[in-house]
Amino acid sequence: MIIDYHLHSKYSVDGRMSIEEACKNAIMEGIGEIAFTDHIDLDWPDPDLTFNISDIDQYINEIDEMRRKYRGQLIIKTGIEVGMQPQVLDETSDIVNNYPFDFVIASVHIVKGMDPYRREYYKGKTKEESYRLYYEETLELINEFSDFDVLGHLGYVRRYSPLPYEQGEDLLCFDLIEEILKTLIENGKGIEVNTSGYKHSSNCPMPSFKIIERYRELGGTIITIGSDAHSVEDIGFGFEAGLEIIKKSGFDSITSFNSRMQRSIPI
Ligand SMILES: [Zn+2]
Ligand SMILES: [Zn+2]
Numbered sequence: 014m015i016i017d018y019h020l021h022s023k024y025s026v027d028g029r030m031s032i033e034e035a036c037k038n039a040i041m042e043g044i045g046e047i048a049f050t051d052h053i054d055l056d057w058p059d060p061d062l063t064f065n066i067s068d069i070d071q072y073i074n075e076i077d078e079m080r081r082k083y084r085g086q087l088i089i090k091t092g093i094e095v096g097m098q099p100q101v102l103d104e105t106s107d108i109v110n111n112y113p114f115d116f117v118i119a120s121v122h123i124v125k126g127m128d129p130y131r132r133e134y135y136k137g138k139t140k141e142e143s144y145r146l147y148y149e150e151t152l153e154l155i156n157e158f159s160d161f162d163v164l165g166h167l168g169y170v171r172r173y174s175p176l177p178y179e180q181g182e183d184l185l186c187f188d189l190i191e192e193i194l195k196t197l198i199e200n201g202k203g204i205e206v207n208t209s210g211y212k213h214s215s216n217c218p219m220p221s222f223k224i225i226e227r228y229r230e231l232g233g234t235i236i237t238i239g240s241d242a243h244s245v246e247d248i249g250f251g252f253e254a255g256l257e258i259i260k261k262s263g264f265d266s267i268t269s270f271n272s273r274m275q276r277s278i279p280i
Contacts, residue, residue, distance in 0.1 A: 014045035014278060015256075016159075016269055017249050018092065018116065019165070019205060019239020024051040024066045029244040036079050036087055037243040046088035046269060046278075047248075048116045049076055050239070055104055058126055064096065069112055090270065091114035097154040098123050109160040116203060116270035118239075119158065120165030124150045140176050141185050144168075148189035149157055155196050162270055163237050166207035166219040180215045183221040190220075194228045203235025203268060204228055206259055208251030209242075214248030218255050226262040235268045236277060237260045247261055258279055 020035055021028040029036070039047045051072060054064035061225055066072050080089045095105050097119050124147050127134045135143050147170045155164065161261055164171070167190070168183055172184065184190075197204065206225060210218040220228075225236070236259060240250045259267065259280065266277040 015043065015249060015252060016046035016238070016267065016278060017044055017240050017242070017252070018048040018090075018237040018240045018269075019050050019094070019118065020047055020206060020248065021048055021051055021094075021241070021243045022050075022182070024062055024072050025243070026052070026062060027243055030242075032075050032079055033247065034245055035242075036083050036089060038248050040087050041085065042249045044087070044249050046090065048090035048092040048117050048239075048270070050094040050116070051092050052096065053105065053108055056098060058123060058128060064122075066093070071114060083109070090115040092118065092270075094118040094120055095161065096120055096122045097158055099157070099177040100155065102154070102190040104160045106158070106160045113272065115272055117161040117273070118163055118165040119155070119161035121147065121151045121154060121169060126279060129170050132175055135175055140174070140182065143176075144170050144175060144185045145189065148186045148193065152193050152196065155193065155200070155202070157202055159202070161202065162273060162275070163203040163205045163235060164193070165205055166241065167193065167204060167224065168219040170220065171215055171219065172213060181233055183215060183217060183241070184223055190224055191227060191231075194224070194231055194233065198228070198231055198233045201235075203237060204233065205239050206255050207238045208238065208240050208255040209247070211251035211254060218251065218258060222258045222262060225258060229263040235266055237268050
């Protein structure tokens with residue numbers, strides 16, 4: 014069964030599909046299970062943007078309604094993508110623990126108050142420095158925060174870097190990447206394979222093959238796949254290649270979640 018565990022609806026400021034549009038399109042694409050993972054990213058540095066679900070109860074109710082409506086056609090999970098920053102971890106934990114989520118992705122979208130989506134982040138840094146700062150921040154944050162199931166799109170800086178992608182760049186700072194993987198495994202956390210990376214000139218998921226393979230070699234067992242779709246045409250995007258890489262890395266199943274409890278789905 015194909016499952017897409019990273020979807021943004023209009024409950025995210027950058028989402029362009031309704032919950033129901035996403036469900037209908039997933040069914041048309043032959044996807045068996047999806048998780049909505051709208052943003053809860055507190056204290057966003059740009060005051061004009063709010064990456065936060067304005068009414069979480071309404072979000073959960075709407076997903077519940079679609080679950081009932083499409084029962085037998087599509088399994089629908091209630092997830093969130095929380096953004097980690099040092100100053101928001103306690104408040105984020107409260108949100109995660111106060112609502113009945115099935116699945117939680119934790120991602121780093123803001124590094125030391127800077128947004129790697131913007132060019133300023135890369136100013137005055139070598140390519141390696143732009144990655145190192147992001148990986149160091151990620152490592153620190155996952156040592157402090159544990160209210161999540163998988164780490165989102167590891168290697169995110171690549172997505173918006175203005176510097177042209179070079180072969181092997183995905184493995185820069187591999188020492189830090191290994192530390193991140195070991196910490197995740199020790200804490201019983203997984204990684205997601207984010208196939209939006211196939212839209213980028215690197216033409217590989219985040220994280221890339223060697224990193225997924227290393228996670229497996231180190232003993233990691235929890236892995237999800239997600240398109241990070243913000244509009245209907247991207248649901249399930251890049252899954253054929255993504256699943257191939259997951260298998261090549263030594264996995265014969267991926268992970269689904271129900272009320273934060275994991276289950277293996279053979280691939
Ligand atoms: Zn994200
Ligand atoms: Zn996302």
